[in-house]
Amino acid sequence: MRVLCADAIGDSTVTDLEAHGHECVVEAGLQAADLAERLDGYDVLVVRSTRVGHEVFEQARGLALVIRAGAGTNTIDTDAAAARGVVVANVPGRNAAAVAELTLGLLLAVDRRIVDATVDLRAGRWNKKEYGKADGLLGSTMGILGLGSIGLLVAERARAFGVDLLAVDKPGRSDETLARVEELRIELRPSLADLLPDCDVVSLHLPARPDTVGLVDRDFLGRMRSGAVLLNTSRGELVDEAALLEALDEKGLRAGLDVMADEPGTGTAEWTSRLAQHPRVVGTHHIGASTRQAQEAIGAGVVEIIDAFAQGETVNAVNLTPRRFGSVTLTVRHLDRVGVLARVLERLSRDRLNVEQMHNRVFQGGEAAVATIDVAGALPDELLADVAGLPDVLGVSVAAIDDPT
Known part of the structure; x- marks a missing residue:
C-alpha cells in the first residue's frame, strides 16, 4: 500500500513498513490545507497532530484508511470519512505510560515550583527561602476523572507517592477496570459534587466529547479547594479557560497543563496565551506522548493496522458501526x-x-x-x-x- 505520513514518525516505522512491502513517504511539514491535493495516489494517511477535514475525504478519492498515530481522533472528521467509506483508525493505549509520567511530572513541578526555581538559578538568583515552601504529595488526595489506561497508570504512580485516590462511580466499567480500582484502592464517589471538595489535586483523562467539552467550568472550579491543583494532559477543550484564569487569581488554584484549547496545530509556531503565561501555571507543549518509548510503540501499532488492512481486516476502527444493521x-x-x-x-x-x-x-x-x-x-x-x-x-x-x- 502507498502510505503518506503528514507528521513525523520514527525511522523504524518507515523501515518496518517498507520491509513489509508498503511504500512510505514522510512529509512532516505538510499543512492541513494542502492534504487533499497531496493525497492523490495514496491509500493510507498517517497523522499525529495534523487536522484532516471533510475536504480531504471529498477530494482524495483513492484514500481508504486514515490512522491517527495516537488515541484521540477529534482532529479528524470521522463522519465525513464514514460517508466516503474511508476507515479511520487509532492506536490507543500505546502512549499511556508516557502521558502518565508527564502528569506526575507536572504535579511535582507545580508543588515544588521547579520551573520558577530553575529560571531564577539560570538568572543568577539564589532564593532558598522562597522555594523551600511546598505542600508535598504524601497524604494528599487526587481525584482522577477518566479511568482508562492513562488514568489507571496515573493512579498507580500517584499511589506510589502516598497519594489517596478518588474517582466518580459510573456504570459499565469492565471487570478488569474494577479489579484495578480495587487493587489501587481508588474510592468511588457518586458524583463530581461529592468528589471535588475533597481533592487537593484533580487530574483529567477524558476524551473530548459533547458531554465533556467545557466540563471544567466555573461551577466545577468553584467546588475545588482553594489552592488545589488542576492537571490536564488529555484535551484542552475540557477546560473553560476564562473560568480557570479567574480561579487561578481568585481561589489561588494552580494548574499543570500539557494541552490548551487554542493551541497551534503545527509543531512550531508563534503563539501567546494568557493561560500559558500565568504565573500559577506550569505548561508543556502537548508532548504527553512524545517519548522515544511511546513513539516506537505507536509506530509498531501503525504498522500492525496497515498490515491488517492490506489483508482485508480492520483494526481499531473508530467510524465503523459498533452494532449490526439489517433485519x-x-x-x-x-x-x-x-x-x-x-x-x-x-x-x-x-x-x-x-x-x-x-x-x-x-x-x-x-x-x-x-x-x-x-x-x-x-x-x-x-x-x-x-x-x-x-x-x-x-x-x-x-x-x-x-x-x-
Whole structure:
C-alpha cells in the first residue's frame, strides 16, 4: 500500500513498513490545507497532530484508511470519512505510560515550583527561602476523572507517592477496570459534587466529547479547594479557560497543563496565551506522548493496522458501526466455488434486499465455506428455497437480528 505520513514518525516505522512491502513517504511539514491535493495516489494517511477535514475525504478519492498515530481522533472528521467509506483508525493505549509520567511530572513541578526555581538559578538568583515552601504529595488526595489506561497508570504512580485516590462511580466499567480500582484502592464517589471538595489535586483523562467539552467550568472550579491543583494532559477543550484564569487569581488554584484549547496545530509556531503565561501555571507543549518509548510503540501499532488492512481486516476502527444493521441474517453454507456468492447476491438484489454486512469463512480443507449475510428488508417466502436451490449451495438458514434499541 502507498502510505503518506503528514507528521513525523520514527525511522523504524518507515523501515518496518517498507520491509513489509508498503511504500512510505514522510512529509512532516505538510499543512492541513494542502492534504487533499497531496493525497492523490495514496491509500493510507498517517497523522499525529495534523487536522484532516471533510475536504480531504471529498477530494482524495483513492484514500481508504486514515490512522491517527495516537488515541484521540477529534482532529479528524470521522463522519465525513464514514460517508466516503474511508476507515479511520487509532492506536490507543500505546502512549499511556508516557502521558502518565508527564502528569506526575507536572504535579511535582507545580508543588515544588521547579520551573520558577530553575529560571531564577539560570538568572543568577539564589532564593532558598522562597522555594523551600511546598505542600508535598504524601497524604494528599487526587481525584482522577477518566479511568482508562492513562488514568489507571496515573493512579498507580500517584499511589506510589502516598497519594489517596478518588474517582466518580459510573456504570459499565469492565471487570478488569474494577479489579484495578480495587487493587489501587481508588474510592468511588457518586458524583463530581461529592468528589471535588475533597481533592487537593484533580487530574483529567477524558476524551473530548459533547458531554465533556467545557466540563471544567466555573461551577466545577468553584467546588475545588482553594489552592488545589488542576492537571490536564488529555484535551484542552475540557477546560473553560476564562473560568480557570479567574480561579487561578481568585481561589489561588494552580494548574499543570500539557494541552490548551487554542493551541497551534503545527509543531512550531508563534503563539501567546494568557493561560500559558500565568504565573500559577506550569505548561508543556502537548508532548504527553512524545517519548522515544511511546513513539516506537505507536509506530509498531501503525504498522500492525496497515498490515491488517492490506489483508482485508480492520483494526481499531473508530467510524465503523459498533452494532449490526439489517433485519435478518442469512447463513449460507456452500462449496468454495467461483460464482456461488455472486448468484446469492443476485437473488437478493432481485427483491431489492440490501446487504448491510457480510462475512465468508472457508472450512479446513478448502472444500466448503459459510457466509453470513445481514440483510435489510422482509424476505419473500420463496427466497430461502431459491437460494437453497442454487448450484453449489449446501444449505441456508435465517435468523432475526435483535433490535439494539
